[in-house]
Amino acid sequence: xxxxxxxxxxxxxxxxxxxAGLYGSRSKLDVLIIEKGVFGGQAxxxxxxxxxxxxxxxxxxxxxxxxMKHQAEEFGTKFVxxxxxxxxxxxxxxxxxxKEGEYHGKTVIxxxxxxxxxxxxxxxxxxxxxxxxxxxxxxxxxxEGLDVAVIGGGxxxxxxxxxLTKFAESVTxxxxxxxxxxxxxxxxxxxxxxxxxxxxxSVVEEAKGDEILEGLVVKNLQTGEVxxxxxxxxxxxxxxxxxxxxxxxxxxxxxxxxxxxxxxMRTNVEGVFAAGDVRVKMLRQVITAAADGAIAAVAAxxxxxxxxxx
Amino acid sequence: MLEVxxxxxxxxxxxYTEKPVFVDFWGDKxxxxxxxxxxxxxxxxxxxxxxxxxxxNTSENRRxxxxxxxxxxxxxxxxxxxxxxxxxxxxxxHSAADIEEMIKRFYK
Numbered sequence: 001x002x003x004x005x006x007x008x009x010x011x012x013x014x015x016x017x018x019x020a021g022l023y024g025s026r027s028k029l030d031v032l033i034i035e036k037g038v039f040g041g042q043a044x045x046x047x048x049x050x051x052x053x054x055x056x057x058x059x060x061x062x063x064x065x066x067x068m069k070h071q072a073e074e075f076g077t078k079f080v081x082x083x084x085x086x087x088x089x090x091x092x093x094x095x096x097x098x099k100e101g102e103y104h105g106k107t108v109i110x111x112x113x114x115x116x117x118x119x120x121x122x123x124x125x126x127x128x129x130x131x132x133x134x135x136x137x138x139x140x141x142x143x144e145g146l147d148v149a150v151i152g153g154g155x156x157x158x159x160x161x162x163x164l165t166k167f168a169e170s171v172t173x174x175x176x177x178x179x180x181x182x183x184x185x186x187x188x189x190x191x192x193x194x195x196x197x198x199x200x201x202s203v204v205e206e207a208k209g210d211e212i213l214e215g216l217v218v219k220n221l222q223t224g225e226v227x228x229x230x231x232x233x234x235x236x237x238x239x240x241x242x243x244x245x246x247x248x249x250x251x252x253x254x255x256x257x258x259x260x261x262x263x264x265m266r267t268n269v270e271g272v273f274a275a276g277d278v279r280v281k282m283l284r285q286v287i288t289a290a291a292d293g294a295i296a297a298v299a300a301x302x303x304x305x306x307x308x309x310x
Numbered sequence: 311m312l313e314v315x316x317x318x319x320x321x322x323x324x325x326y327t328e329k330p331v332f333v334d335f336w337g338d339k340x341x342x343x344x345x346x347x348x349x350x351x352x353x354x355x356x357x358x359x360x361x362x363x364x365x366x367n368t369s370e371n372r373r374x375x376x377x378x379x380x381x382x383x384x385x386x387x388x389x390x391x392x393x394x395x396x397x398x399x400x401x402x403x404h405s406a407a408d409i410e411e412m413i414k415r416f417y418k
Contacts, residue, residue, distance in 0.1 A: 036404060036405055037342070037345075037404050037405050038341060038342045038345050039345070040341065044341045044342075045341065045342070061341075062339075062341040081405065081406070083404070083405060083407075099407070125401075128382065128399050128400065128401045129380070129381065129382030129383075129385055129399030129400045129401060130379055130380075130381050130382065130399065131381045131382075132382075133381075133382050133400075135382075135383075135400070137339050137340075137341075138337070138339065138340045138341075138342065138343075138382065138383045138384075138400070139381065139382050139383055140339070141337055141338075141339060141368065141369050141372065142368065142372060142375065142376060142380075142381050142382075144372065211379045212376070212379050212381055213381070232381075233381065
């Protein structure tokens, strides 16, 4: 790989990274985004993003994030597919090591995001892609006319449950409490939906099936009663874990692995910023990720002006 | 890449014995599948002499996919003499490199 030094190297091509790319490139900075899998991040696997301002028409996650990528590209952001395996933030020029090459930047913006957490029931890993799913948009098609379950009680769980009703015969929401973190509007919509059933105060203990999912063993936490729910699919939305393993020991992380920053998205290491779901924050949404990205890019530009352009 | 469906799957995949058969199970709504597709086409150019490359649109062939125990996307399966020799379920596919590694195991 060349010794080219970018102004900003952004790790992660989700909404935070793409917004940072857009803002950086519009400021005529030399910006690279490194993405290991799919551009658009978690948003690209979200069915409908009707809570992102301005996206009421054609508001699918893939459509919105594709437009974000295109927009960043129009202003000159460069993209590369690579998986970051190590970083060296000790010098003035930051080094990001990928499987395919090494990238150098005056600044780095970490926008690696978060990944869906496993629910932790027996058979969950063995039956992934065989009935156990973490992506309703990807897999909903398979379950046309079949019965599915959704695990979780947050925005993602309820939104995706509503989406699944377009395909499945029935959608059973299994939630460990009887209250929901999801927006009230969504919960009401789900409660009134003829295809949606609820199993509350309950957890899934086991996924049963030989090669493909046939049913779930569900335990009521209040009564201890165990029952079997026959479903062909189960969609898990029980929360997220930050993707920060590669940064352990390189920058400060909180006890859950998220990156603490100040209001300008600065981490504890000079020249290294963080944006989006990977950051310690109250609300993890596309809109807050994009806002973080914009701030991080502007803060990075200020840092470059002070540090390198004097 | 040969598009397989319910009409030709048996002949082109299950009854085909000349070379291992790689099948890319994808769907209209699977963005990850679509982003991986150009790389899979590239792999066909690189490894197509010893491996047969097929793709199967699960949106149009749902029953066939489920019969092959595919219920999540993307899924990549290598068949040898009509039998499943290796299956990459969605959790095992982080990038195109994971697919290439599997292909290489059968490129002999």
